[in-house]
Amino acid sequence: MEQQQETVLAFKGLTRRFGGVVALNEFDMELTNGQIVGLIGPNGSGKTTSFNVLTGIYEANGGSIEFLGQDITSWPAQKVYEAGVARTFQRSRLCLELSIFDNIMIGAHKRLNHGFMFNVFKRKALQQQIKENYEEARKLLTIFDPELADKMFEPVGSLRMIDRRRIEICRALISHPRLLLLDEPSAGMTHEETRELMDDILEVREMIDGLSIILVEHEMGMIERVTDKCIVLNFGQKICEGAYREVASNKLVQEAYLGGE
Numbered sequence: 001m002e003q004q005q006e007t008v009l010a011f012k013g014l015t016r017r018f019g020g021v022v023a024l025n026e027f028d029m030e031l032t033n034g035q036i037v038g039l040i041g042p043n044g045s046g047k048t049t050s051f052n053v054l055t056g057i058y059e060a061n062g063g064s065i066e067f068l069g070q071d072i073t074s075w076p077a078q079k080v081y082e083a084g085v086a087r088t089f090q091r092s093r094l095c096l097e098l099s100i101f102d103n104i105m106i107g108a109h110k111r112l113n114h115g116f117m118f119n120v121f122k123r124k125a126l127q128q129q130i131k132e133n134y135e136e137a138r139k140l141l142t143i144f145d146p147e148l149a150d151k152m153f154e155p156v157g158s159l160r161m162i163d164r165r166r167i168e169i170c171r172a173l174i175s176h177p178r179l180l181l182l183d184e185p186s187a188g189m190t191h192e193e194t195r196e197l198m199d200d201i202l203e204v205r206e207m208i209d210g211l212s213i214i215l216v217e218h219e220m221g222m223i224e225r226v227t228d229k230c231i232v233l234n235f236g237q238k239i240c241e242g243a244y245r246e247v248a249s250n251k252l253v254q255e256a257y258l259g260g261e
Contacts, residue, residue: 006033008179008212009054013063016046016053016236023049025236026063031179036205036213038227038244040220042256045233047216048090051181055087056080068178086172087181090216092164096157100148100167103156104137107171133174140170143207144200162193166200173204179212186219194219201226220248232256 009031016024024046031037039047052058054065056077065073072080086107094103134152141149144166148159156164165185172180182201186194198221205211217223223230223244230247232240234256240247247253 007031007066008033008035008068009214010066011050011054011063012066014050014053014060014065015062016049016058017061023236024053027233027236027238029231029238031212031214033210034205034212035229036201036215036227038223038230039214039216039233040218040223040230040247041233044235045256046236047233048183049236050233051087051183051214051216054080055085055181081175084176084178085181086175086177086179088165088168088172088183088185090184090187092168094156094164094168094171097155099153100141100156100159101134101137101152103167104140104171104174105133107174108133137170137174140173141166143203144170160193161188162196165189165197169200169204173208178210179214182213182215182217184216184218186217186222194222198222198225220244224248 007030009029011027011029014024014027014029015022027046027050029037029050039050041047049058053060056075056079060073063073064071067080067083067085070083072083075083095106138149138152141152145163148163148166151159156167159167169180169182169185185201186197189197201213201215202225205213215223215227227244229242230240230244231238232247232250232253234252239252239256240250
């Protein structure tokens, strides 16, 4: 029980400005071990900006970020990744000409030995490293779709959108993160594919012990089904937090999405 209540991530007064525009305005958020949190709000409300500040792409102009008890507010992107934060992006970042395996291995960068001596002279060790990573990549793909795991050396560009999203998630997961950030994973997918992806996310949470997830998503059916709680942003400010049904019935949230009278 204590493990389940461990605080994985905490934003305290997190602020980010772009000139005169306040993209995040003293944003507070807390995420516990194994929790899935939905981050929702109208376009331009600060959702992706929060991901970019957390992962070191943008600097914070105020407030702090704590991850597993450490202040990582000013950490560069590579250090945040090495600490255990992985993400996907709204727009696909896959290399379509490369194979499924090659794309997933991009996410294993911190675990691979890149030394010249190792790669040139320790060929057996290199082969063992490749074999181990192949087996792990295949195991991850099997969680999503066993048939996809049989296509490891096919180019990603030949796959349908949901399979590309699955590969992006596997690329993030192979780094063994404690926190996974999913930025609109259902973008460009059909309703049926979105439903399948919901099942995937729930299964990943069950299969990978202690993994916490923050989900930015406009598809409210996905938010309702997979999240433990929702946080709503509008103009960079948190306006509501709670279970999906509680949030969906909140007048401030309804006005943010639909507009006032």
